[in-house]
Amino acid sequence: MDFGFNLSPSSAVELDKVDTSLFRELCRIEPGARTCIGCGSCSATCTASEHSGMSVRKLLLSLQRGKMRDVEKMLTCCMLCGKCTMVCPRGINTRRIILTVCRLYENVEGRI
Amino acid sequence: MIERMSFPFHPFVLPFLIGMSFVLIYCLYGIVKILVQLTRDERRRFLLSLIKPSTAWKNIKDIFLNCLLHVKLWKRNRMLGFMHSSIAFGWFMIIVLGHVEVMLFLPDRVHLLYYPIFFNFFVAETESTIGGAVLFFLMDFFLLVILTGIVLAMVKRVRSRIFGMRRTTRASFLDTVGLYSLWAIFPLRLLSESFTAHISGGSFLTVPMNWIFRQFLGNDLYYLPTWWAYSIALGIFMAVLPFTRYMHIPAEMMLIPMRNAGLRIMHPRKGFARVQVLSCPGCGVCIDACPMSARKENLKDCTVYLNRQIRRGNEPRIEEISDKCLLCGKCTEVCQVGVDGPALRLAQRSMRKYGINQHYNIIDPEGYIGALGSAKVLYFAGCMTHLTPGIKKSVLSVLDKAGVRYSVMDPDGGLCCGRPMMMAGRWEQTRELIRLNTSIIKASGCDTLLLSCPICYRIFAQKYRLDGIRVVHHSVFFNELSRQGRLAVKRDPELRLAYHDPCELGRGCGIYDEPREAVSAAGVLVEGEKNREESICCGGSLGSITLSYEKRRDITLKSLMNMKAGSPDAIITACPLCSSTFGHYSDIPVKDIAELLDSKS
Numbered sequence: 128m129d130f131g132f133n134l135s136p137s138s139a140v141e142l143d144k145v146d147t148s149l150f151r152e153l154c155r156i157e158p159g160a161r162t163c164i165g166c167g168s169c170s171a172t173c174t175a176s177e178h179s180g181m182s183v184r185k186l187l188l189s190l191q192r193g194k195m196r197d198v199e200k201m202l203t204c205c206m207l208c209g210k211c212t213m214v215c216p217r218g219i220n221t222r223r224i225i226l227t228v229c230r231l232y233e234n235v236e237g238r239i
Numbered sequence: 240m241i242e243r244m245s246f247p248f249h250p251f252v253l254p255f256l257i258g259m260s261f262v263l264i265y266c267l268y269g270i271v272k273i274l275v276q277l278t279r280d281e282r283r284r285f286l287l288s289l290i291k292p293s294t295a296w297k298n299i300k301d302i303f304l305n306c307l308l309h310v311k312l313w314k315r316n317r318m319l320g321f322m323h324s325s326i327a328f329g330w331f332m333i334i335v336l337g338h339v340e341v342m343l344f345l346p347d348r349v350h351l352l353y354y355p356i357f358f359n360f361f362v363a364e365t366e367s368t369i370g371g372a373v374l375f376f377l378m379d380f381f382l383l384v385i386l387t388g389i390v391l392a393m394v395k396r397v398r399s400r401i402f403g404m405r406r407t408t409r410a411s412f413l414d415t416v417g418l419y420s421l422w423a424i425f426p427l428r429l430l431s432e433s434f435t436a437h438i439s440g441g442s443f444l445t446v447p448m449n450w451i452f453r454q455f456l457g458n459d460l461y462y463l464p465t466w467w468a469y470s471i472a473l474g475i476f477m478a479v480l481p482f483t484r485y486m487h488i489p490a491e492m493m494l495i496p497m498r499n500a501g502l503r504i505m506h507p508r509k510g511f512a513r514v515q516v517l518s519c520p521g522c523g524v525c526i527d528a529c530p531m532s533a534r535k536e537n538l539k540d541c542t543v544y545l546n547r548q549i550r551r552g553n554e555p556r557i558e559e560i561s562d563k564c565l566l567c568g569k570c571t572e573v574c575q576v577g578v579d580g581p582a583l584r585l586a587q588r589s590m591r592k593y594g595i596n597q598h599y600n601i602i603d604p605e606g607y608i609g610a611l612g613s614a615k616v617l618y619f620a621g622c623m624t625h626l627t628p629g630i631k632k633s634v635l636s637v638l639d640k641a642g643v644r645y646s647v648m649d650p651d652g653g654l655c656c657g658r659p660m661m662m663a664g665r666w667e668q669t670r671e672l673i674r675l676n677t678s679i680i681k682a683s684g685c686d687t688l689l690l691s692c693p694i695c696y697r698i699f700a701q702k703y704r705l706d707g708i709r710v711v712h713h714s715v716f717f718n719e720l721s722r723q724g725r726l727a728v729k730r731d732p733e734l735r736l737a738y739h740d741p742c743e744l745g746r747g748c749g750i751y752d753e754p755r756e757a758v759s760a761a762g763v764l765v766e767g768e769k770n771r772e773e774s775i776c777c778g779g780s781l782g783s784i785t786l787s788y789e790k791r792r793d794i795t796l797k798s799l800m801n802m803k804a805g806s807p808d809a810i811i812t813a814c815p816l817c818s819s820t821f822g823h824y825s826d827i828p829v830k831d832i833a834e835l836l837d838s839k840s
Binding site: 204 | 591592593594595596597599622625655660663668672779781785786787788816819
């Protein structure tokens, strides 16, 4: 029966069980990933956000929470235009983060 | 002139003969290998270009001017040009004249590879003729020219600044061996020819030296060891040549015809790329030119070291250097050989495998097409201009003032042009973005595509196939408007303006004059210390993937210092990324050309 609303699935993340190896590897390659303050400037400017919900802030958060599928979905429309880098108040090299994550996904199992 | 020996051979020629045969076989093998690595289409194009008269003539001209006379180096610095061309051209002339001598005096010996080189050892002069005297004079003259070059080369090792070079390449071990053997060849040749000058004849250099030496050396025993030493020096040089930077001598003769045939680098190591890498003479002109040399730790990330690492097969370093580069293209601009460092790096980047490959199927171009107007001029602001709204506003305002009817392609943000993807070496994604944008532009029915970002402009102008739609950068378009009188710009004779050439617009597309003209219409144009082809990247480039933003600070500051050489009141640029990057550090106003024209009209 459709009531026009439904229960959303639980979004609880059990941090003890999350595999954050990819995030740690990312931080080893680009230490700037740890300095994100989550201000959302990148989300606001992203060219791809309206197409795949891309946002570097969300990308880093999802990686830390082990939401690998979300990350992959987000990244499919990124055009590497560099707007996120240009607006980042922390001067994080976001394009390197994006390219590194795309590369590291070679070893992630169960890709879409 | 008669042959002095009963048999035209002496064991001392062996080191030279072995070295020479080795180089010839190696080069022949190299040529075959490179031809095999080319694709069928490239190979056909290359071989056809060799027999086509116009390209064949261009090849000969370019080889003569670049390999022998080093015209580009002369333009850079006369001392540097003289040093290189004296050695290259002098040596070439000695070889040619050596052959002329043999053909003139002992024509049946010309097939012996070593004979023209060691001519003076094998012959005895019976009568002096005017022809012989002229030839001997020329031989001595060119030997003197080479020796001057060698002395200059030695001076350059200690005082490179005299030659306009702040930094030079750090030579590897084999390069040093090659260098010292090269330096040894010509003094040894002078000595050995002097020692035998009373038998074989000589000219203004060798005859007096022969006389001096004979004053205190009692017998003729010393001349054979000298000829041996000369041959050994040649032999060592030839033997190490394929493994040193001196490989550029044969490789450049291959590079020039291949470039004239229009080949492009497709694979980072094979085919044309291999020729490019081998053609690098390791002179180090690109070290000073590289904007990254503002930081000492990045000195070894310029093209000359990339080429060296590729030759060594040092994969981690190749990756590191390829990713760090800003792709400003200055190394190619100053390179006397024209080694395309950015293209090598792009090819290297394109070899990567990614776990996530972007695809833009879900993007529907109809959504963008619906928002288009019907004007003949279509303005595409691009990502970078969207982040510098002042520039976008000024562009639209100038268009209004000039009465140009326009529509905006991306009023609320559009797609990326594809150039940043291309700079990451991801051709497939680039092609997809090009396809999407092309369909939007064609649907608009415009006849002019106006861009305010050089990054977009470069790819639209060079990679898009827009069938008759004119692609124009705003600096060029506004200059036209101002010349036609449609845009009245008030000139302020007190205002000093320095124009910064964005890499993508200047070196990338060769647009230097129109922006300058537009700036001159609004104020007094002053130049930075390095300008036009040699302008310094602002440091903001999207070309670099790994260079962090705090490290780019020094590059920006260096570039700013350069711009302030003429003590301008404001820095004008034609790129939103440059203006934003400079804006962070500059103490004088930084404006886009559109903002300047808007404020003065």
